[in-house]
Amino acid sequence: MTAFRCLVAEADQAQRDNDGKTAARCLNNALAHWQGTALTGIRGEYAQAQRDRLERLRLSAVEASCAVRLELGEHAAVARELAALVVEHPLDERFREMLMLALYRSGRQAEALMAYGEARSLLADELGIDPGPELRHMYERILRADVALTTPSAPTHPDPDPPQQTPRQPAPAQLPADLPTFVGRAAQLAQVDMMLDGDNGIPADVGVAVITGMAGVGKSTFAVHWAHRVAPRFPDGQLYINLRGFDSAGLPVSPERALRTVLESFGTEPISLPQDPEALAACYRTQLAGRQVLLLLDNARDAQQVRPLLPSNPGCMVVVTSRNRLSGLIATDGARPFHLDVLTVTEGRDLLVRRLSANRTAAEPAAVDEIIGYCARLPLALSIAAARALTRSAFPLATLACELSDGQSRLNTLSDRDTAADVRAVFSWSYHALTPAAARLFRLIALHPGPDISLAAAASLTGLTAPHTHQLLAELTEAHLVDEPVPGRYSLHDLLRAYADELIRSTDEPDEQHATRLRVLDHYLHSAHRAGRAFSPDRHAIALSAPSQGVQAEEFPPGAERAGPAATWLDTEQAVLMAAIRTAAAHGCDTHTWQLAWAIGHHLDRKAHWHDLEATQHLALEAAKRLEDPNAQAHIHQSLARAAACLGRVEEARNHMERAVELFTSAGEITACADSHRQLSWVAEQQGDLEAALFHAQQSLAGHRAADDLGPRMVAALNAVGWCHILLGQHRQALAHCQEALARPELHDRPYLAADIWDSTGLALHHLGRHPDAVASYEQALALYRTVGVAQAEADTLRRLGDTHLASGRVEQARAAWTQALALLERLGHADSKAVRAQLKTLTTNPPCR
Incomplete structure (x- = not known):
């Protein structure tokens, strides 16, 4: 102990003499005398007090040694020793302060600041205090890069064995390898x-x-x-x-x-x-x-x-x-x-070309397009499909396309033992991160029949409130498990839908799936029925059962024949509604099948989508027959007649309408029967049987009057009678019926019906030689047709307007009217476009004499 004290005293004197080298050597020799812990094995308070006193002496010498060596420039070596001392004595702020200085002088400013942060946290946790002023001052000086902290001058007596300088750390370059077959984007x-x-x-x-x-x-x-x-x-x-x-x-x-x-x-x-x-x-x-x-x-x-x-x-x-x-x-x-969205078709093809070679893909272009379609242009799916083709190079690509064509097993084809290259596994990572309610909605969307879904339909799907469902959709959108391509409408990528379908089959009970399917079908049935009633308020109504609990059907204001919410909703949901009909038929929901088909029938007719109308009504007729419901069958025969007639199969249309009249008569449905007579009149007209057309129109008018149904349907019957009189050359009788119809108050807020009557009036006036009045009537009809967006009716009126202009010698006006009619008919793909084109050609090659 005496030797230790003597050496420490010599070090103090050397420091006063500015001989840092000697001071460091003396302190090093003094600490070398320190072997182990003092008074080891001796118990008692006195022994412990002596041990504490001696330990303080040792630490004081250690502190002095570090300080001297810091002044001599041994920063890196001292930093290593101080780091160990701080671990042993974490609450000793002096050691921490010197460590910060040593690190800073070693060019490790960030680590010096970290040492302070660790001390601050430790003192707060252990003692509930902040660092002392000396430590805080050191932190502030390092933070502002105080020049006074820089390395002191080299020592007068250089160390014969200086510490090695730490080589500069190379800049990290950690990016994964770039994909050599990257395409597009x-x-x-x-x-x-x-x-x-x-x-x-x-x-x-x-x-x-x-x-x-x-x-x-x-x-x-x-x-x-x-x-x-x-x-x-x-x-x-x-x-x-x-x-x-x-x-x-x-x-x-x-x-x-x-x-x-x-x-x-x-x-x-x-x-x-x-x-x-x-x-x-x-x-x-x-x-x-x-x-x-x-x-x-x-x-x-x-x-x-x-x-x-x-x-x-x-x-x-x-x-x-x-x-x-x-x-x-x-x-x-x-x-x-x-x-990032899925690849374009061109980018998808480029990906397969890069992976499989241009020769192989060029040999089977149709199979390549099928693979891109079945993979829904998802890069991961296309890459897995390409890998599958590479490992089976002897197989044609058509084999792979055939495997992918099976929607039930498509995800199996796109699977791999490496989960990072397995579409199902990759999807599962997003799915398992969802809340249970959002995960349930994701599964239930697989039961939704259409390409996209609205908030109200999603709420009906889940049976939850719209605000709650909106939160769940937001969670799915945030996770990119559903997209929101336009505000308020949500869609599912094809492969994600396949994954959701797998999940619901394995997770949810059949009864829950059936209840969900009924809720969504009820949503579309009741919404479409309301939209149809708003869009076509004069159509004979059908009775619906109450919707399932939790269904939130859409609401529409009345009198919406114009391009309003009901018409917009029917346009937006048309693809979904047709898919809903197919879903209902496939799952034996016969009442939903025929009622949904009836609900959208008038909309499809007005849009001239007669092939779609016919396809849905055939499904509906089969369902009505299974139900043995003659009233339902009669309604469907009406719609089938309209589709068949507009597609040129008039005899078939007449058979359907006669069957509808027969079924409604047997059921005692007087007003429905009257409506059927009016439609039968139209079909007979298409056949050229004008006497029968007038007869059925008169039957319709008599039926409505007998039933005391004096509303818009009777007005439509008046117009039908007037129209048939025109066709038979009885123009004054026709004009009388049309004028009676125009005087009825029921035409208020019935633009489509009013347009029909103005059109009939114009034709009657034309034949009576009252051409200016006929033109005025046609223009009234055109304005009304355009408000409701009935393109074919607008084209028919334009053709007649052209006839009147030509009869008046107004050739250019006739040409303009027929040109507009031709454009509309060609857009609809209507067969009458040929006749109008011939009229225009005649007008050009053989202009009338002036």
């Missing part, structure tokens, strides 16, 4: 390139690009490809971290773990990193200060996982990929979103 790559608009092609501010899209769309491949293109612009490093936000193998990577990974990539010793997340983030930002670094954060789960990793200095670029939209980063952190 030129527009999206150019959009991300636009973020590099600062000096030297780097961001003027911190650039954050968020690449989102559904599972398997190629987000990571795209991001890696772009990062390789711009890597030379970031000479201080290109870092890659897979955040595993949707990885089935384990938990997502925490921000703290990611921060440590980055800091270690820059050479920071793990033992020196603080535990406090804020201090760790501060060290990270300090480490990146002044650097130009590209950071690729792949497969992020949410904004909270990414936000701590955003640098604070200009010149850095962060690229984030995620299946979620990460709206928080866009809203609060200035990130720019870039959405």
Whole structure:
């Protein structure tokens, strides 16, 4: 102990003499005398007090030795010793202060700041206090790079064995390999390139690009490809971290773990990193200060996982990929979103050409197109299909296309033992991250019959309220399991639908599936019935059963023959409604089948979609026959007659209408029978049987009057009688009936019916030689037809208007009217376009004499 004290005293004297070298040697020799712990094995308070006193003496000598050696420039060696001392004595602020200085003088500023952050957290947790003024002052000086802290001059007596300098850490270059067969995405790559608009092609501010899209769309491949293109612009490093936000193998990577990974990539010793997340983030930002670094954060789960990793200095670029939209980063952190959709058909073909060779794909172009279609242009699916073709090079591509054509087993064809190359497995990672309610909605959408779904239909599908369902749809959209291509309508990628269908078959009981199917069919039936009543208020109604519990049918204002909500809804939902009819028929829901077909029949007729009308009504007729419901069959025969007549099969149409009259008469449905007579009159007219046409029109009028049905249907019958009189050359009788119809108050808010009557009136006036009045009547009809969007009726009136103009010697006006009619008929694909074209040709080659 005496030798120790003597050597420490000599060191003190050497320091007063400014002989740091001697002071360091004396302190080193003094500490060498210290062997183990004093008074080992002796118990008691006195022995413990002596041990504490001696330990303080030793630590004082250690502190003095470190201080002297720091002044001699041995920063790296002293830093290593101080790091161990801080671990042994974590609450000793003096050791921590010297460690910060040693690290700073070693060029490790970020680690010096981290040491302070760790001390602050430790003192707060253990003692509930802040660091002392000396430690805080050291932190502030390092933070502002105080020049007084720089390395002192070299010692007068150089160390014969100086410490080795730590070699400079190479810039990290961690990007995964670029895909050599990358194709397409030129527009999206150019959009991300636009973020590099600062000096030297780097961001003027911190650039954050968020690449989102559904599972398997190629987000990571795209991001890696772009990062390789711009890597030379970031000479201080290109870092890659897979955040595993949707990885089935384990938990997502925490921000703290990611921060440590980055800091270690820059050479920071793990033992020196603080535990406090804020201090760790501060060290990270300090480490990146002044650097130009590209950071690729792949497969992020949410904004909270990414936000701590955003640098604070200009010149850095962060690229984030995620299946979620990460709206928080866009809203609060200035990130720019870039959405990746499936490939175009051309890009899909290029992918297969790059993978399989141009010769092989050129030999089977039809099979290539089928594979692209069955894979729904999803890059992952196309890549798996290409790999399957490569491993079976002797098989034609048509074999693969045939395997993919089976929707039930398509996902099996696109599977692989490597889950990263298995479409089903990749989808499952997104699905299993959902809340239970959102997962249920995702499964139930597989039961929805159409290509897209509205909020109200989704609410009926789930049996939940619209606001609750909207939240679930938002969750699915955020996860890119559904898309919202237009506001308020949601769709499912074909392969995701196949995956949802697998899930519902294996997860949900058959009774639950059946109840869901009934709810969605009820939604469309009651909504379509209401829309049809608003769109065609004068049509004979049918009675519906009450909808299932939880169904939320659409509501429409009355009198919506104009292009209003009901007509718009029918236009928007047409494809879904037709799919619903097929679904109902396929699952034996016969009442839904025929009633849905009836509900949209008038809409399809007005839109001139007669092939669709006929197809749906045949399904409906089979269902009505199974139900043995003659009233339902009569309604369907009416619609089939209209479709057959408009498609040129008039005899078949007459048979349908006569059967409808027979069934309605047997059922005692007087007004429905009267309506059928009016339609039979029209069919007879198409056959040229004008006497029969007038007879059935008169039967219709008499039937409505007998039933005291004096509303719009009777007005339509009046017009039908007038029209038949015109065809028979009885123009004055015709005009009388038409004028009686125009005087009826029921025409108020019935633009379609009023247009029909004005058209009939115009033709009667034309034949009576009252051409100006006829033109005025036709123009009234045209204005009304255009408000309700009935193109064929508008074309017919334009043809007649042209006839009247020609009869008046107004050739150019006739030409203009017929030209407009021809354009409408050609758009509809109507057979009458040939006759109108011939009229125009005659007008050109043989103009009438003036």
